[in-house]
Amino acid sequence: MKPFILCIIFLISLTADSLAQLERERVVTDQFVELTFMAPRNINLFTVETLSKGELHYSIMHTFGEVESGARNLWGIDQGANVRFSFEYGFGDRISLGFGRSSLDKVYDIHARWAILRQKQISTPVSVILAPSVGITTGSFGFLDQDYSFSDRISYSAALPIARKFSNELSLQLVPMITHFSRTGAELNIADPDTDTYFSIGFSGRLKVLPRSALTLQAIPPVTNAENLDWNVGIGID
Template sequence: MKKILTVLILCFGLFAQAVAQDGTDSAKNEAPARKFARATFNSTKIINMQSVEIVSKGSLQFLISHHLSYLWNKDAGSQNVAQFFGLNSGVAHTYMSFDYSPLKFMNVGVALAGSSQYEGFLKFRILRQQTGLKNIPVSVAWYSMMHINTAKDPDVEFTANKLAFMNQLLIARKFSNKFSLQLMPTWIHFNVVPYGINNSNEVFSLGIAGKYKATSKLNITLEYARQLNMYENLISKNGAIVNYHPDLLSAGIELNTGNHLFQFYIGSTTDGSAIDQLARNNSRIKDGNFAFGFTINRTMSIKK
């Protein structure tokens, strides 16, 4: 009798353990899957500003941009038509960059920013918008860039004095399959103030950008940034009063062919570098100082 009871208890224990294990496996299987927001934006840059996107691990992104002359210069008269609204003026500011991703959460890159300017940068993914196992409502990234102007300047003797730095916190949300929005608080530091000793080394800016997916291959993009300080009544090195324009506005379209992303846009800047666009903008929106630009973006997988 005792042997039978022992066998029954043992069988019950094994059965209970099996049921418990099945319950655990079932709970695991029923746990909500993690779903990431993908393609919040279609490039590492929206138009002129950085996006929360980074290049996938082991991939290299090549990006080349051209910012042309103003579509209409109020003092140019008929030359605006002769130059085909800035497209045939013979003037273009070129920006060319290479982004590589050694890790799935980080990009490193270098850029030729035009007019003897060079840049090196890092971008880190901090949070990624997701639902399911975790609910994170936004994607967050951090962008840091070092900028150097190598043009000869008799008033700037030391290389360190030619450096400037930019840091951006990028906060984005993909609200639906069609609409994404991003905020971009920005801090720019100049080692030497380019406008005179009476002005600050620090420039602060706040930007907002959006993307609307019109079709599977066509997106509409928009950017606006406002410089918060250091743009009025500045003192130049010659003692003259300098005024910059604090508003940067751009609108464009994106065409995705699968292998390339083509971006065409009109914006209130002719500069290629974000340092110049956000801290030294000479284009006045009220005067219609808008210029055409385009960017070609190609990403290649170079390491599996």
């Protein structure tokens, strides 16, 4: 009798252990997807890649002149660069705040990134982030008949990156964006002095081509009906 009872107890224990193991496996398989992109920005566009709590990200970006300027200007390099530096700090796994400065028009900006959705291996197919920002132009416009007031110098923008990591090799992202300038004019470095609000939809991607190298791509077609708007295309290597 005792051996029979011991056998029953052993089988119950084994079944419980198996069920617990299955439960653990179910939990493990629906983890957050990491490293959709390698940084908070992919070329110029915000990405869905979040910062950990206490993590600080620092970046310097250069935008040179037009490639069409030819060999005399080394295809835009001699025309000077718009240099932007920025800091971004993670306050949690879902929210971070940043500060930056761009040399053109001496624009200072603050931005936030909030992870609305984070892709999981099973239950959530995409990651979505809301990224609002506010900028202030600090350039001198004293030569104008009517100088810029503080409120004239403010601009607002928002982006909504939506991305999916399809595999360890391929990530794709769609980024709807809107930017509004409180005041515009020919003195500013914007496409159309008569347009104060710009809509756009950016596309970006990352393709791993080597174990430690990936090809990145950015494309922003002109959407707003404004003068002097062209495609914005960039290619990079991580």
